[in-house]
Amino acid sequence: xxxxxxxxxxxxxxxxxxxxxxxxxxxxxxxxxxxxxxxxxxxxxxxxxxxxxxxxxxxxxxxxxxxxxxxxxxxxxxxxxxxxxxxxxxxxxxxxxxxxxxxxxxxxxxxxxxxxxxxxxxxxxxxxxxxxxxxxxxxxxxxxxxxxxxxxxxxxxxxxxxxxxxxxxxxxxxxxxxxxxxxxxxxxxxxxxxxxxxxx
Amino acid sequence: xxxxxxxxxxxxxxxxxxxxxxxxxxxxxxxxxxxxxxxxxxxxxxxxxxxxxxxxxxxxxxxxxxxxxxxxxxxxxxxxxxxxxxxxxxxxxxxxxxxxxxxxxxxxxxxxxxxxxxxxxxxxxxxxxxxxxxxxxxxxxxxxxxxxxxxxxxxxxxxxxxxxxxxxxxxxxxxxxxxxxxxxxxxxxxxxxxxxxxxx
Amino acid sequence: xxxxxxxxxxxxxxxxxxxxxxxxxxxxxxxxxxxxxxxxxxxxxxxxxxxxxxxxxxxxxxxxxxxxxxxxxxxxxxxxxxxxxxxxxxxxxxxxxxxxxxxxxxxxxxxxxxxxxxxxxxxxxxxxxxxxxxxxxxxxxxxxxxxxxxxxxxxxxxxxxxxxxxxxxxxxxxxxxxxxxxxxxxxxxxxxxxxxxxxx
Numbered sequence: 001x002x003x004x005x006x007x008x009x010x011x012x013x014x015x016x017x018x019x020x021x022x023x024x025x026x027x028x029x030x031x032x033x034x035x036x037x038x039x040x041x042x043x044x045x046x047x048x049x050x051x052x053x054x055x056x057x058x059x060x061x062x063x064x065x066x067x068x069x070x071x072x073x074x075x076x077x078x079x080x081x082x083x084x085x086x087x088x089x090x091x092x093x094x095x096x097x098x099x100x101x102x103x104x105x106x107x108x109x110x111x112x113x114x115x116x117x118x119x120x121x122x123x124x125x126x127x128x129x130x131x132x133x134x135x136x137x138x139x140x141x142x143x144x145x146x147x148x149x150x151x152x153x154x155x156x157x158x159x160x161x162x163x164x165x166x167x168x169x170x171x172x173x174x175x176x177x178x179x180x181x182x183x184x185x186x187x188x189x190x191x192x193x194x195x196x197x198x199x200x
Numbered sequence: 201x202x203x204x205x206x207x208x209x210x211x212x213x214x215x216x217x218x219x220x221x222x223x224x225x226x227x228x229x230x231x232x233x234x235x236x237x238x239x240x241x242x243x244x245x246x247x248x249x250x251x252x253x254x255x256x257x258x259x260x261x262x263x264x265x266x267x268x269x270x271x272x273x274x275x276x277x278x279x280x281x282x283x284x285x286x287x288x289x290x291x292x293x294x295x296x297x298x299x300x301x302x303x304x305x306x307x308x309x310x311x312x313x314x315x316x317x318x319x320x321x322x323x324x325x326x327x328x329x330x331x332x333x334x335x336x337x338x339x340x341x342x343x344x345x346x347x348x349x350x351x352x353x354x355x356x357x358x359x360x361x362x363x364x365x366x367x368x369x370x371x372x373x374x375x376x377x378x379x380x381x382x383x384x385x386x387x388x389x390x391x392x393x394x395x396x397x398x399x400x
Numbered sequence: 401x402x403x404x405x406x407x408x409x410x411x412x413x414x415x416x417x418x419x420x421x422x423x424x425x426x427x428x429x430x431x432x433x434x435x436x437x438x439x440x441x442x443x444x445x446x447x448x449x450x451x452x453x454x455x456x457x458x459x460x461x462x463x464x465x466x467x468x469x470x471x472x473x474x475x476x477x478x479x480x481x482x483x484x485x486x487x488x489x490x491x492x493x494x495x496x497x498x499x500x501x502x503x504x505x506x507x508x509x510x511x512x513x514x515x516x517x518x519x520x521x522x523x524x525x526x527x528x529x530x531x532x533x534x535x536x537x538x539x540x541x542x543x544x545x546x547x548x549x550x551x552x553x554x555x556x557x558x559x560x561x562x563x564x565x566x567x568x569x570x571x572x573x574x575x576x577x578x579x580x581x582x583x584x585x586x587x588x589x590x591x592x593x594x595x596x597x598x599x600x
Binding site: 362395 | 461465489492493494495496497498500501502503504549553556557560561563564
């Protein structure tokens with residue numbers, strides 16, 4: 001089964017993925033975790049286009065699209081179950097750029113596209129405490145309203161993607177207060193794993 | 201004209217279709233009413249895969265997709281106007297599964313895709329009183345919030361479908377209290393018929 | 401760069417386009433402004449199908465689709481940057497008709513699709529004061545709620561379009577009171593121009 005997992009930055013996707021890796025280990029399930037950006041970067045390095053991930057940002061659009069295609073082909077060669085970590089859309093000054101256009105989707109052929117969602121206010125707080133992100137600069141600072149909009153846009157994107165390839169859209173929302181550290185991510189991973197593990 | 205009509209369970213779609221059949225008879229319009237699931241089941245029976253409609257549920261995804269394709273081809277052979285009864289998405293543990301992926305849509309070539317919508321609370325009450333559904337079990341019981349989400353998801357799905365084939369999306373909402381038995385369904389069918397009959 | 405700009409009627413799109421033309425002149429940028437309907441009408445005139453733009457309305461759907469295709473091909477031949485003025489969806493009695501189905505999009509190959517949006521109440525007031533539109537008749541009169549719905553539908557449409565061709569969706573909302581005549585349009589054009597001019 002091919003699963004794509006998407007979320008806006010600060011939603012805790014990496015933490016959810018770490019919990020999913022633990023579940024896979026515990027249940028002795030063979031599943032490859034593929035970070036789409038890592039595959040793009042590998043390709044960029046091979047072609048001498050970038051030496052670190054951020055070095056891909058200034059590349060022209062058509063080059064980025066070539067890297068996306070190469071990454072998708074590489075991931076499509078993985079046999080068995082794959083969980084692909086990527087973005088439904090990327091916010092740029094041009095607008096919300098489709099992270100999974102038809103050309104890419106038809107190579108990846110996902111069965112399930114997960115949209116991880118969270119209260120924008122919690123995302124905002126997470127981002128505020130995120131030193132790494134702060135270094136990138138104030139340019140990326142969004143209001144709760146803007147995060148909410150990005151999440152709504154992403155939801156429409158994943159549905160359009162599912163229509164293109166006949167996939168299922170799984171909305172996983174973190175709700176309420178966290179009752180333990182990383183509680184939201186733990187719950188989200190538990191839900192995803194319980195629902196999908198039999199097909200992995 | 202090819203018309204697809206979709207709704208979440210409990211929205212009264214079957215009743216609306218019955219009123220539409222009456223209108224077609226009264227106005228002596230030739231229109232075939234095709235239930236997509238019936239066509240899939242016919243195909244499944246022919247292939248010895250299922251003896252009743254629920255028998256299709258446990259079939260693997262790729263077999264279900266073959267049945268969908270076969271059903272779509274069969275329906276596409278109908279000459280003249282057709283009203284196709286199906287789902288925008290089906291709620292499963294994998295998420296909201298696209299009911300009309302591109303592969304199916306490009307065979308059906310709909311001109312109009314209708315999304316029948318209703319106050320989630322009314323749908324909930326309808327479902328509660330629906331003995332048939334109760335037998336299926338508590339597993340299918342949803343909250344009003346979940347029904348609302350499913351309707352929103354479906355709306356985005358039908359718009360994505362329309363973008364794929366250049367169709368029109370017709371939102372038909374039942375509003376307010378019913379002033380007579382089956383009033384909502386009667387009004388919805390009246391509206392659909394008045395708007396579309398000249399092209400049927 | 402190919403940019404498509406969309407909005408519901410009365411949103412001030414023409415005014416925004418006029419400001420964009422001024423910006424292009426001031427910054428000595430070569431960009432062609434293409435009105436999709438004008439290109440369709442040119443084609444209809446050439447084929448003897450219509451003598452004025454409204455004359456295209458009663459043409460059968462398949463003829464309109466041919467005109468759309470011809471217009472798209474013509475616009476795709478323009479070299480350099482183009483800003484295409486068209487509709488995300490057109491409201492008809494059949495529903496919201498897709499203005500940019502896949503067949504058209506794959507010819508136009510837009511990089512950015514702009515959705516111009518505004519408070520429905522302001523659109524309503526604009527429409528009420530619009531003599532031109534009043535002549536067309538009461539049939540087109542919508543409530544604020546209906547305008548709001550149309551804008552929501554359009555947003556889902558442009559996202560589905562972006563998924564099809566790997567474009568970016570740019571939401572440009574006019575907010576608050578206008579502080580000067582045409583203030584909203586001026587601000588929207590300024591924002592669009594500042595964000596996109598380096599790629600034009």
